[in-house]
Amino acid sequence: MAQTRRDFLKKTAALSAASYVGMHLPADWTPLARAEAGEAWHRGTCRLCGVGCRVELGVKNGAPFGLRGVAEARTNYGYLCMKGMHFWKCMGHKDRLKKPLYRAKKTEPFKEIGWDKALDIAAEKFAVAVKTHGNNAVAYYGSGQALTEETYLFQKIMRGGLKTNNVEGNPRLCMASAVGGYLTSFGADEPIGGYADLEKAHCFFIIGSNTAEAHPVLFRRIMRRKLDNPEVKIVNADPRVSQTSRIADKHLQFKPGTDLSLLNAMARVIVDEKLYDQQFLNNYAVFKQGKEAKDASFEEYVQFLAPYTPEAAAATCGGGLTADDIRQAARWFATSKGTVSLWCMGINQRKQGVWANNLIHNLHILTGQLLKEGADSLSLTGQPNACGGVREAGGLCHILPGHRPVEKEKMRNQVEEAWGIPLGRIPAEPGLHTMDMFSAVNNGKLKAIWINCTSPAQSLPNCDLYNQGLAGDDCFVVCTDIFKTRTTEYANLILPTAFHFEKTGVYGCTERRSQLTRKAVKAPGEAKPEVWIAREWAKKLAVKLNDPVIAQCVKPFDGLEEDFALPQAIWDEYTQKLTKNRDSDLRGATYPVLGRMADGVQWPAPTEDFALKGGTVKKFVKGIDPMADSESKNDLPYQFYGPAHEDRKLWIWLRAQADPSEIPDAEYPFYLSTGRIIDHWHTMSMTGRVPELLRANPYAYVELNPKDAAKLGIKPGDMVEIKSRRGTNVLPAKVYEGPIEGMVFAYWHDQEQSRMINKVTKDDYDPASKEPEFKICAVQVKKVSGPQPLKPFLVGA
Amino acid sequence: MPIGGVVISTRIDDLEVARTQLALLSGVEIHGTDERGHIVAVFDTRTSEEMERLMQAVSACPLVLHVGLTYLNMEDVLAERETAGPSGGSGQGGAGE
Numbered sequence: 001m002a003q004t005r006r007d008f009l010k011k012t013a014a015l016s017a018a019s020y021v022g023m024h025l026p027a028d029w030t031p032l033a034r035a036e037a038g039e040a041w042h043r044g045t046c047r048l049c050g051v052g053c054r055v056e057l058g059v060k061n062g063a064p065f066g067l068r069g070v071a072e073a074r075t076n077y078g079y080l081c082m083k084g085m086h087f088w089k090c091m092g093h094k095d096r097l098k099k100p101l102y103r104a105k106k107t108e109p110f111k112e113i114g115w116d117k118a119l120d121i122a123a124e125k126f127a128v129a130v131k132t133h134g135n136n137a138v139a140y141y142g143s144g145q146a147l148t149e150e151t152y153l154f155q156k157i158m159r160g161g162l163k164t165n166n167v168e169g170n171p172r173l174c175m176a177s178a179v180g181g182y183l184t185s186f187g188a189d190e191p192i193g194g195y196a197d198l199e200k201a202h203c204f205f206i207i208g209s210n211t212a213e214a215h216p217v218l219f220r221r222i223m224r225r226k227l228d229n230p231e232v233k234i235v236n237a238d239p240r241v242s243q244t245s246r247i248a249d250k251h252l253q254f255k256p257g258t259d260l261s262l263l264n265a266m267a268r269v270i271v272d273e274k275l276y277d278q279q280f281l282n283n284y285a286v287f288k289q290g291k292e293a294k295d296a297s298f299e300e301y302v303q304f305l306a307p308y309t310p311e312a313a314a315a316t317c318g319g320g321l322t323a324d325d326i327r328q329a330a331r332w333f334a335t336s337k338g339t340v341s342l343w344c345m346g347i348n349q350r351k352q353g354v355w356a357n358n359l360i361h362n363l364h365i366l367t368g369q370l371l372k373e374g375a376d377s378l379s380l381t382g383q384p385n386a387c388g389g390v391r392e393a394g395g396l397c398h399i400l401p402g403h404r405p406v407e408k409e410k411m412r413n414q415v416e417e418a419w420g421i422p423l424g425r426i427p428a429e430p431g432l433h434t435m436d437m438f439s440a441v442n443n444g445k446l447k448a449i450w451i452n453c454t455s456p457a458q459s460l461p462n463c464d465l466y467n468q469g470l471a472g473d474d475c476f477v478v479c480t481d482i483f484k485t486r487t488t489e490y491a492n493l494i495l496p497t498a499f500h501f502e503k504t505g506v507y508g509c510t511e512r513r514s515q516l517t518r519k520a521v522k523a524p525g526e527a528k529p530e531v532w533i534a535r536e537w538a539k540k541l542a543v544k545l546n547d548p549v550i551a552q553c554v555k556p557f558d559g560l561e562e563d564f565a566l567p568q569a570i571w572d573e574y575t576q577k578l579t580k581n582r583d584s585d586l587r588g589a590t591y592p593v594l595g596r597m598a599d600g601v602q603w604p605a606p607t608e609d610f611a612l613k614g615g616t617v618k619k620f621v622k623g624i625d626p627m628a629d630s631e632s633k634n635d636l637p638y639q640f641y642g643p644a645h646e647d648r649k650l651w652i653w654l655r656a657q658a659d660p661s662e663i664p665d666a667e668y669p670f671y672l673s674t675g676r677i678i679d680h681w682h683t684m685s686m687t688g689r690v691p692e693l694l695r696a697n698p699y700a701y702v703e704l705n706p707k708d709a710a711k712l713g714i715k716p717g718d719m720v721e722i723k724s725r726r727g728t729n730v731l732p733a734k735v736y737e738g739p740i741e742g743m744v745f746a747y748w749h750d751q752e753q754s755r756m757i758n759k760v761t762k763d764d765y766d767p768a769s770k771e772p773e774f775k776i777c778a779v780q781v782k783k784v785s786g787p788q789p790l791k792p793f794l795v796g797a
Numbered sequence: 798m799p800i801g802g803v804v805i806s807t808r809i810d811d812l813e814v815a816r817t818q819l820a821l822l823s824g825v826e827i828h829g830t831d832e833r834g835h836i837v838a839v840f841d842t843r844t845s846e847e848m849e850r851l852m853q854a855v856s857a858c859p860l861v862l863h864v865g866l867t868y869l870n871m872e873d874v875l876a877e878r879e880t881a882g883p884s885g886g887s888g889q890g891g892a893g894e
Contacts, residue, residue, distance in 0.1 A: 006800070009870050013802030013839045014828040016868040021804055021835045025828055058870065066870035068802075079804070079865040082852065086869075220806070220863050227808065227834060227862070247862075692849040 020071050020078040043070060043598075044517030045507045046080065047087040047145075047500040048681050050381030051217050052509025053080055054599050057088055057501050059520050064088045064501070073599035074614075075195060075509065081216040083681055086690040090499055091521055093689055095483050095796050097496035098525025105473055106490060115526065119533070122450075122493055123540035125476040129447035130162060130545060135427075139166035139437055139446050143453035144174070144383030144390050147505030148514070149570040150530040151389035152401060153554075154452065157538045159394070160421050161550035165406055165431030166446075169395040170454045171386040172434040173461075176769035177348040178379040179391060181357020184293075185365070185651055188583050188642025189391055189403055192619045193340075193376030194511030194602065199225055200374030203336035204234045205329070207259065207360065208346020208775075212243035213678040215344075215380055222342075223247050233332040237262060238346060239673065239740045240703075249332075252325055253740050255318030256671045256776045257660040260352060263359035264657065265313030266330040268305040270366050275334035277368030283636055285365050286647065289654040296654055304654040316657065320740055334367040338374025344382065345675065349774040353766040355655040365650045371621055371638050381510045383682075388508015392584050393574055397431035401574055402582040403643060406430045418577040421549050433770040434460075435763060442469030448476040452530060453497070455485040455683045458756055459748075461772045462726045462763035480530055483685045484796025486751055497530055498523035504567045505531075506594065512616070514589050515600030519563045531570060532562035579603070583627065583642060589615070660776040661764040662725075664742065668778035670708070671743040672722060674757050684749040688794045698792035700750035700757065702731040704781070708742065709735040717787035722746065723780040727759030730784060744781055748774075752793035799848045801840040802868030807860050809834040815860040824851045834862075845871065 018025050041056040054073030058066035067088055069078035090096070100118035101110035113121075129137045140158045142151050146169075155167040182189045198221045211219040226232050226247050236248035237259070245251045254262050270276050287296035289304075296304075310323035333339050341364065347356045361377050369375040381387055394401035404411035412426045432440055438460060440446040460466050470477060470490035479491040482499050502523040508514045523529075535554045542551035556573060560566040568591045575586040585604040588611030594600055602615035604627045616625045620638050623629070631641040633648070640648045664670055679696040680687045687693045702720055704712075714720055714733050722729045722744065731746060731754075739745045746757045753759075762777040807815040812834050819825050819836065824847065826839045840855075842848040856864050 006798075009800045009872075010826070010839050010841060013800050013868045013870065014826075014837060015802075017802035017804050017837045017839075018829055020865075020867050021831060021833070021837065023829050023831050023835065023837055025837075058872075060872065065872040066868070068868040069866075071867075078867050080867065082866065085866045217865075220865055223806065223863055224833075227806065692845055695846070695849060696853070 016068055016078070020069070041068070042501065042518065042520035044501055044520070045384065045515045046084045047384060047686070048084055049215060050383055050386060050510045051075060051215050052384065052507065052511070052513055052515060053084055053217055054515065055080065055084070057520055062522060064091050064521055070598055075513065075599050076217045079217050079220055081678070083679060083687050083690070083693055084217070086693060087686060088501065089690045090482060090686050091502065092524060095689060096524045096527065097482060097484065097494060098527060099496060100526070101494040103492055106471060106492065110494065115528070118493060118495060119537050119540055122478050122537050123544050126162070126448045127541060127544035129476070133447050135163040136166055136431070137445065137447040138162060138164060139168070139432065139449045141434070141437060141449060141451045141454065141456065142167070142169040142390065142395050144169060144171040144381075144386030146385060146389055146453045146530065147503070147567070148385060148389040148393050148508060148574070149505045149567040150452070150534070151395040152393040152574045153531055153534045153570050154450070155394040155401070156419065156553050157534060157541070157550070159400070159426045160416070160419050161538055161541065161547070161553045163425060163427060165397050165427050165429065166437065167395065167431055168397050168434045168437055169390040170434070170456070170459060171383065171390040172396060172771060173459060173774070174345060174348060174382045174771070175386045175391065176396070176771040177350065177353025177357055177766055180354035180769040181361060182379070183642070183644040184354065185358050185361035185653065186642055187640055187645025187648070188619070190387060190512050191376060191378045191510070192370060193378065194513070194617065195221070196617055197338065197340050197374050197376045197378070198222055201225065201338045201340040202232055202374060203332045203339040204232070205237070205333055205339060205341040206234065206244060207237040207341070207343045209342055209344035209380055210238070210240075210242040210244050210675060211342060211380070212246070214382065214676045216678060218380070219244065233336065235329045235332060239743055240738050240745055242738060250325060250329060252329060253320035255320070255740060256673060256743055257350070257663065258317045258657065259347065259356055260359060260655060261308060261313045261316040261657040262326065263356070263363065264305055264308040265310050265326050266333065267359070267362055267366060268308045269310060269327050269330035270334045270363065271302055271305060273331070275331065276366045280368035281366070284638060284640065285650045285652055287654065288651045293651070301652065301654060318740065333363060333369070338372060339364070339367070339369040340375065341377050342380055344380040346775055348771060350776065351661045351764055351766055351773040352658050353771050354768040355653070355658070358653040358655050362652050365652050371618060379510070384509065385507040387510060387512070388506060388514055392508060397433050400426070401578040403584055415578065419553065421552055425549060435765055435770060435772060438466040438469065441475045442466060444474045446475050448478070450478045450480070451487055452480045455487040455685065457487040457490055458485065458683045458751060458758060460763070461758055461761040461774050463756065463758040464727050465763065480533060482527070483689070485683060485685050486795055489795060495533055496525065496527040497533070498527050502527070503529035504564050506571060512602045512619075513600050514586060514594065514603065516591060516594035518595070529562050529567070531566050535566070585627065660773055662762055662776065662778045664778045668724065668780055670779050670781050672724065672760060672777050672779040673739070673743060673745050673775050674748045674761060675745065677747045677749065680747070680749040682749065684751060684794065688749070688751070688792065689797070694792055699752065699790050700731055700747040700755045701734045703734045703736050703738050703745040705739050705741045705743070706735050706737060708744070708781070709733065712781060712783060714783045718783050719785045719788050721780070721782050721784045722760055724760045724762070724777050726762065729757055729760055730754045732787065732790065744779065750793070751795055798843055799845050799869060799871045801848060801866060803838050803840060804865040804867060805836040805838060805855065805861055806863040806865070807834045807836065808862065811860040812836070815858065818858060818860065819855060822851065822854060825855070
């Protein structure tokens with residue numbers, strides 16, 4: 001019998017794999033046995049990165065036992081990566097937080113308490129902070145991993161209830177520059193196209209992204225496109241040769257921080273060789289310069305580009321590439337039938353992050369490599385709901401739900417009316433952005449902060465500086481999470497939350513696609529969904545502050561059961577009231593519609609009928625995007641309607657090369673950059689608890705170029721000190737033809753104190769996006785010993 | 798005793814050699830190939846550690862461009878965990894195990 005079951009499982013595995021590539025296995029392959037009684041597969045979205053892979057979780061007798069991809073989902077066509085295949089092992093893990101934990105002082109041990117007392121304490125501390133120090137003495141710091149319903153409800157309570165815009169989220173650390181780039185170049189946040197362009201593209205320009213390790217399922221699609229069509233060109237531009245470079249026709253290895261020169265030089269080649277699309281420029285584009293976005297002419301743009309000859313740029317970029325390499329890349333980009341650019345943190349986490357985004361968009365606008373099949377300027381996202389929750393539903397200090405800027409009174413009033421609260425309730429000033437928020441913890445201005453589903457004690461740059469404030473008793477810290485982290489070490493109150501598939505809600509991935517995951521497994525112990533926690537906390541806040549408007553914020557949701565009815569009601573309020581007639585219109589993406597769709601809905605999707613067709617594959621294209629039709633002002637095929645550009649044009653920016661805020665010198669002679677590895681995700685609190693993933697990469701190491709290693713006398717495995725002006729790490733060495741000479745590279749996942757690389761990184765940030773420049777700082781590098789035995793480390797394990 | 802369904806990608810010119818090499822690996826069952834360089838295989842191992850080592854071995858094969866997981870069943874691991882009690886048991890521990 002056991003053999004029959006095993007044969008069945010193996011045939012199921014083979015058939016599922018074969019179905020994804022359209023392969024027919026022999027006809028006698030009908031499974032020998034049926035699924036066992038009590039076994040069910042529940043559809044949802046992967047918990048980890050921003051690709052939005054659709055999965056089915058196998059559940060038997062109330063416990064998960066397996067995972068499989070959804071073959072008809074256009075996000076992943078059934079494929080999953082190694083870490084995605086294992087995320088569900090966080091369910092039922094022995095380290096899960098199961099009861100609220102409290103301590104009055106951070107030097108005391110935690111004690112288990114009940115939910116009523118826990119929420120009463122949280123409400124009391126926030127209420128006292130508001131009464132004593134004002135509304136801006138409290139803050140919410142959320143996550144691109146929180147469900148949209150969670151982000152929306154927390155920010156509603158903070159803005160409408162507590163009258164503060166101190167609402168932030170960790171996407172400030174990863175996506176804010178992409179937001180700034182899209183808004184200033186296209187007038188609207190988020191990509192015009194999406195993954196559907198990957199199978200139609202003839203040229204890929206991948207810059208500042210190790211797609212192969214950070215987004216492996218999308219990388220497979222790019223690789224497949226290349227293998228099936230050898231004439232497709234792939235350009236990989238990065239200071240580090242990575243797994244992504246394996247499939248590239250050309251790798252442009254540039255010195256960190258010289259990417260603006262490279263991009264302007266490519267634009268110059270396109271202009272010099274008249275590879276731009278004059279008709280597209282005439283119809284849709286204007287040129288802009290300076291902080292005031294003053295108009296510029298094409299001639300001024302040409303003059304601006306004059307210094308960026310390929311020869312000059314090749315020299316600026318450090319000599320690892322030639323002028324002809326730049327010319328070839330520009331020609332492939334401009335002349336292909338469709339070019340897709342992809343980038344990630346290498347572009348966003350820069351002092352000039354918004355500018356770098358602008359210059360990528362420039363290339364697409366110049367060449368008309370937009371709006372047609374196989375062409376897009378596609379920013380990759382790192383978290384599963386940075387777009388859907390934080391960017392769209394009001395999770396940043398300056399943006400209200402539905403892409404509404406806080407500083408516009410009309411926008412605030414629309415939100416206040418939708419919430420049924422007095423006009424003027426939402427403050428006119430944006431709140432504290434992330435770095436200012438944690439600076440305010442340090443300097444005592446913030447007296448209570450709620451940190452949800454993220455670990456800033458490890459993920460902030462120069463983290464030791466900000467952890468000083470978190471460690472003190474001046475600021476009351478609430479953490480909602482599933483495991484202990486470096487941040488819960490600084491908490492007064494830890495509230496255990498339900499994990500993915502233990503609650504219901506929506507994630508919105510990279511390509512404007514919203515997807516529903518329904519509860520399939522009971523959360524362990526007393527863990528609760530955040531929407532229940534937020535609602536019950538707000539009710540207590542209303543009493544303690546004697547403020548009926550706070551109660552009004554959660555009144556529409558009072559009494560609803562938390563597993564489905566509550567998140568559905570929150571989603572309905574957000575989508576029906578606050579995305580109506582906005583560019584992110586999600587009114588058609590109701591729970592019933594999302595429940596029927598294999599892979600969710602791409603906005604804008606104003607009606608259910610339209611949403612049931614999948615929504616808008618390509619924004620701004622008449623006949624495809626219903627808003628392009630309803631907003632149409634002429635007979636041209638494209639209509640831009642983004643809220644940030646009243647002229648309804650695409651903007652080409654004159655942005656000059658500028659150095660990062662710290663470059664190597666005699667004292668700190670090396671560049672340091674950081675990034676991901678395929679087996680781990682973010683601060684490793686989840687992937688570190690999957691033995692298969694932990695064993696694959698149990699601790700961080702530092703990559704050195706062989707030439708640098710030889711100069712420093714460093715051999716593979718030697719322990720190496722990486723020291724910046726802010727902090728020090730000691731890591732084992734990996735000597736590898738990866739980083740450009742003069743640069744070292746480290747992974748940022750490790751929780752062990754001497755290997756937490758954000759002690760070393762720099763907290764200067766882009767003045768426009770406020771996103772820190774994690775990717776570039778100056779360090780000393782020296783060998784401290786030969787190889788040493790190391791142990792992996794996780795807080796709370 | 799986990800079971801995984803995978804699609805292994807190779808260049809078409811390398812397909813037959815890669816298939817032959819992979820078939821020699823213990824725990825790999827090859828069920829089909831196609832003209833695009835795909836190899837459909839099942840990984841059947843005794844423990845999750847063996848599955849992990851097998852994945853690494855296949856990924857490290859010079860002719861293999863990509864290993865795409867599509868299915869993973871670990872119900873035996875689940876059963877072991879249930880046997881071990883509510884604390885989690887085998888295969889579910891944290892760091893240092």
